[in-house]
Amino acid sequence: MTNDAAPAQSWKVTLPCTRAEAEALDGDIAAFALMEHPPVLMTSEAEDDGSVWRLDAYFEGRPGPAAIKLLKTLVPSAAGVKPQVEALPDEDWVTISQQGLEPVTAGRFHVRNIAGDPELPGHVNLLIEAGRAFGTGQHETTAGCLAMLDRMRRVGMRFRNVADIGTGTGLLAFAALTLWPRAHAIASDIDPVAVDISADNARANGVPLGDGPGRLALVTAAGADHVALTGRAPYDLLIANILAGPLIELAPSLCALVEEGGSVVLAGLLNEQADAVIAAYRRQGMRLAERSDRGDWPTLHLRKRPAIGWKRPRRIDRAARGEAPGFGSI
Structure with a gap:
């Protein structure tokens, strides 16, 4: 008999977004920094012509209203849209979500x-x-x-x-x-x-x-x-x-x-x-x-720049500080 708790079921929340919003979401998301298990965010083109993009947020456990509300603040264009919330099958969804990434x-x-x-x-x-x-x-x-x-x-x-x-x-x-x-x-x-x-x-x-x-x-x-x-x-x-x-x-x-x-x-x-x-x-x-x-x-x-004013200027040692004229690339 084991005392290990079963892993929480994964959930996905989907919202439409613009391309600009999708690109901005590729950086660090400070809004979720305090969550013990922050969601993994994936964006993709919902239409081939690039007119509509989609945000998929993968949560460990069912997201509550506060988490969904916070997610909606990341995509203001979807303010009036009801998010699609669904439980995922017991699969390695992180690996699945990465399969479309190109080198x-x-x-x-x-x-x-x-x-x-x-x-x-x-x-x-x-x-x-x-x-x-x-x-x-x-x-x-x-x-x-x-x-x-x-x-x-x-x-x-x-x-x-x-x-x-x-x-x-x-x-x-x-x-x-x-x-x-x-x-x-x-x-x-x-x-x-x-x-x-x-x-x-x-x-x-x-x-x-x-x-x-x-x-x-x-x-x-x-x-x-x-x-x-x-x-x-x-x-x-x-x-x-x-x-x-x-x-x-x-x-x-x-x-x-x-x-x-x-x-x-x-x-x-x-x-x-x-x-x-x-x-x-x-x-x-x-x-x-x-x-x-x-x-x-x-x-x-x-x-x-070298220090000026009351500090004595020092000659830049090019070899030690980033420049080495005459050396090619490796």
Whole structure:
């Protein structure tokens, strides 16, 4: 006789939505952050011409009125629509929902979300199974960061101390260690589940965990205020693929972790939010080095200016702080 409780039955809530709403839902959903078992959200085209999209939310256990009301706030266009709520058969619905995901190629990286998909010759192949954390490579923000990091390496930039803030699945930290394999690296997330998932993904992709060159340290942390992050600073490369609001709010603390001449790669913002994000980082002594747009989602590469005024300016050591003219790509 066992005392183990039977797993809760899975339920699905379906609502219509617009394409813009569907794209916005590919980021972290703060509305469900406090739920013990947040739903898995999947969006798809309900009509072949792209005029109607659909949101499917998968819940562990029957969702209550409050959860459904919260879900409807994510798709304002469906305000007057009665959601379709249904119990699902006792199947692995997460795996089933992932079967339509196509691999994503960005720069030299080829990211598969299903283990059975073939690897792509001549590329860095990474396996990030879709599930409970954001950052599978499917969204334009993650793919944009991968392409930006690849381009930075191709022009000869070198980094020795890397931080990935809001890592999600760990993908961007894995990519950075692939490009700069002797770097020290740390990845953080406010969600301990995401940190656990990143550890699992690291093992699945052969990324060694721990301290030291070529290894990835993982920590649960809100923003940049954690001794594990501040103790390893300053960084010559900091990556933050989160949302525009947190990026602006965290600008002072994130920039304080970056050394003079160091690079910051930001994503998770929309085109109309880019100017406000850039302005927030310029106020912290950063300058825009490059911007790359994928659809409505820009990726920003900024550099930290040398200190001026009462602080003595220091010459930027290009080899140590991100630039190494004369070196080609790997």
